[in-house]
Amino acid sequence: MMRAFFFAAGFAMLSLPALAATQAEAEAALAAAQTTEAQAVAAKAAWTSTEADLAAARKALAAENWDAAKAAADEARSQAQLSIDQANEQKTSWRTAIFH
């Protein structure tokens, strides 16, 4: 029983550093999100929600909250990619919405 407890505790302690983002990871996530969002803007497909997530990531980065910065940046990148996918899909499917 004690062995199992120590094993679990040790495993949990080992995994803690992996959960916390570093400054470098947060900055890399933000850079990636900004690149994807730039592609969305160029495609005239950007979403305001992405901009909000990017702003949140920059704010968290400035506050040295790396976890929050990385989480917001990852979300922004995901939103930006979805907006690009939407624009690509709508290039042809918009015609199905025509009622006349």
Add this chain to the structure above:
Amino acid sequence: MVIEMPTQSDGENRMIKANKRTRFSVAVSVVCALMLLASVPVKAADATNPEADRKAFQAFFFAKFPKVAKDDFANGPYAVNEGMRKQWKEIMEFPPYDPALDEGHTEWDKPFANGKTYADCFDNKGEGIRQTYPRFIAATGQVETLEGAINRCRVENGEKPLNWMTGMMASLTAVMAESSRGKPFDITIPDDPRALAAYERGKEFFYARKGQLGMSCASCHVSPAGERMRGDILAPALGILAAMPIYRSDWGSMGTTIRRISSCSAQTRSLPLEDNGEDYRDLEYFLSYMSNGIAIAGPGTRP
């Protein structure tokens, strides 16, 4: 009885005949497939036919709102909701756009530094021409909105361009709209592939889903027109630009067509595009053409 055994050359002949039959079958199949493809009628939506589009577009709204008079579509939600119409009639006892009209008239008559005026830039001195905007300009190959024509007039006369969305721009377009009241929208699409392409881009913008909410202009202003979205009554797309510019209670100020389109974009969580950029100009071109025949009622008011 002698049974003649097939020779090797007979076998080869049969194989050659079989190959020929197979090739013939394939050829017939391909020809049939091509004929079938050619006989499939081109979907109306795939071909650019603005006039057919307009007739079908208007027929949809006339059928959806059989009690609404044609020109009443210019009044948006007030045309399709009795309760809002009553409120609107009371609002119109003191139209909230009146101060903008006063400001616009003063500005319209004020000469530029070079002595010329806005009237010098327009056909018929700018009187009663709003219903012909937006226009396709052959020299540039682009659509020009009324706001675009006003700013071009200013720049050509050495003045700074105005803000596209509100303020003096809305006041000046209000003056021009007022002089066109009762005149039906008369948008022309010349026989120019660039004009048709602009129309087609505008049509695509109207129907393509955008923003995080995945909504198109049509998502609100076609089938659900007249219904509620939260506290708002959705205006029918037909005639939706005929009352521009508008005093919108939600804004507490006047706004141009560009402002309305831009704010619609933001409401779907789509990042608004360039003010008076090609996308919005082409959308306005398409939407105004769809309203050909609906009388101008601007300036107007909206909730």
